[in-house]
Every structure is written in C-alpha cells, then in structure tokens.
Amino acid sequence: HNDTFEYPLRPDQMDWSLEHYPNNSAPTVLDVGCGFGGLTVALATILPEERILGMEIRAKVTEYVRLRIVALRKEHLGQYQNASVMRTNSMKFLPNYFAKHSLQKIFFCFPDPHFKRKNHPRRIVSERLLSEYAYVLAPNAKLYTITDVKELHDWHVEHCDKHPLFERISESELADDPCVKAMQTETEESKKVDRNCGNKYYAVYRRIQQDPVTV
Ligand code: SAM
Numbered sequence: 001h002n003d004t005f006e007y008p009l010r011p012d013q014m015d016w017s018l019e020h021y022p023n024n025s026a027p028t029v030l031d032v033g034c035g036f037g038g039l040t041v042a043l044a045t046i047l048p049e050e051r052i053l054g055m056e057i058r059a060k061v062t063e064y065v066r067l068r069i070v071a072l073r074k075e076h077l078g079q080y081q082n083a084s085v086m087r088t089n090s091m092k093f094l095p096n097y098f099a100k101h102s103l104q105k106i107f108f109c110f111p112d113p114h115f116k117r118k119n120h121p122r123r124i125v126s127e128r129l130l131s132e133y134a135y136v137l138a139p140n141a142k143l144y145t146i147t148d149v150k151e152l153h154d155w156h157v158e159h160c161d162k163h164p165l166f167e168r169i170s171e172s173e174l175a176d177d178p179c180v181k182a183m184q185t186e187t188e189e190s191k192k193v194d195r196n197c198g199n200k201y202y203a204v205y206r207r208i209q210q211d212p213v214t215v
Contacts, residue, residue: 037065110189
C-alpha cells in the first residue's frame with residue numbers, strides 16, 4: 001500500500017465526469033474500504049437518487065469492482081450510472097475529494113480490526129477522522145459501522161458516542177432504514193460471517209446540526 005496516490009488539491013478540481021458519473025456530479029454516499037463492492041452496487045439500486053462511491057486501497061480489488069460496475073451498466077442499460085469506485089487511501093485524502101457537508105451517508109463495513117494496541121491509530125474510526133467525517137457529512141447525514149469483532153464495535157461506539165458532532169440513532173428509527181439491512185447482508189464480508197455463523201454488531205450515528213460553539 002506504499003504507492004503514491006494522485007489526488008486533487010481541492011474538491012472543485014475534481015472532474016467526476018471523466019471516470020465516475022455523468023454531468024460531473026459529485027458522490028453523496030461513500031462505502032469506505034468497499035472490498036469487492038457488494039454493498040456499493042446494492043446501494044445504487046436502494047438509493048437511486050444518490051451517487052455511490054466505493055473507496056478501496058488495493059489496486060486489483062478496485063479494478064475488480066470497476067469491471068463489475070461496467071458489466072452491470074452494460075447488462076442493465078441506464079442503471080448503475082450512480083455507482084462507481086475509486087482507488088485511494090481514504091484515511092488521507094477525504095477533504096481533498098469531498099466538499100464540506102456534501103455527503104449524505106458514509107459506510108464502514110467490516111473494517112480491518114488492527115488488534116494490537118500499537119496499530120489502533122490505523123483504525124478507520126478515530127477522534128481525528130471522525131472530525132473529518134463530520135466535515136464532509138451534511139447535517140443530519142448518517143455514519144454506519146458494522147463489524148464481526150466485538151472489541152472493534154465497542155471502539156466504534158466509544159469514539160462516536162464521545163464525539164460532539166455525532167449522536168447514536170435508536171433501534172426503532174433504524175427499523176425503517178433499508179441501508180441497515182443492506183450492510184448486514186450485501187457486503188462480501190457479511191456473507192462470510194453468515195457462512196461461519198458469526199455475530200455482526202452495528203451502530204449508526206447522525207451527524208448533528210449544530211457545530212460546537214467556540215468561546
Ligand atoms: N467492506 C467490505 C466488506 O464488508 O466486504 C470489505 C471489508 S475488508 C475486511 C476491508 C477493506 O478495506 C479491504 O478491502 C482493504 O483493502 C480496505 N482498506 C483498508 N484500509 C483502507 C484505506 N485506508 N483506504 C481505503 N480502503 C482501505
């Protein structure tokens with residue numbers, strides 16, 4: 001993963017029409033660490049008004065997802081125009097790609113657990129990164145996490161609970177959200193967990209309206 005990545009200096013320098021979506025419209029939903037893209041393509045149908053971007057650091061896996069979307073677009077003419085994938089390190093370049101408050105949803109599905117304490121700073125949810133996610137998410141937008149690792153789930157909840165710009169969404173409110181079902185069933189990792197009869201733990205947070213008052 002030590003290659004250098006090209007990235008725009010500012011979001012307005014990004015031309016999304018070149019490789020991603022018609023009309024240079026920017027993405028509104030991120031599937032971070034999308035792997036083989038099961039959720040990315042499922043969300044394209046569930047959220048037809050949104051533009052879904054899978055982000056993946058591995059080159060071969062990204063190419064697999066790209067070809068998967070090309071094939072779906074061919075097979076279902078006019079559909080899947082709102083799904084795309086990009087190879088990048090999402091821990092480094094988010095504010096380069098996405099304008100403030102431009103995203104409606106961000107998904108972290110079965111992220112790498114980085115068990116050892118010395119690797120905890122590499123976890124995709126952290127105090128610093130949550131502030132970046134709050135910056136790119138619109139007020140009332142949602143952040144989704146799911147994992148089969150209880151310890152990592154507890155980490156997600158602890159960090160999101162204590163962040164001033166996120167509040168947890170109740171189970172009853174989530175019952176109506178088709179994305180909650182999708183993240184439990186459509187990612188390749190969730191299917192693997194089901195085959196092994198493992199547990200899945202999820203939490204969903206709202207990016208709250210009010211920026212904290214600085215005195
Ligand atoms: N979300 C998928 C699923 O549920 O099937 C894949 C889960 S897999 C365990 C974690 C994925 O995150 C891997 O494909 C890995 O390459 C990717 N990844 C790890 N760090 C990343 C980063 N900094 N930026 C983008 N992708 C990353």
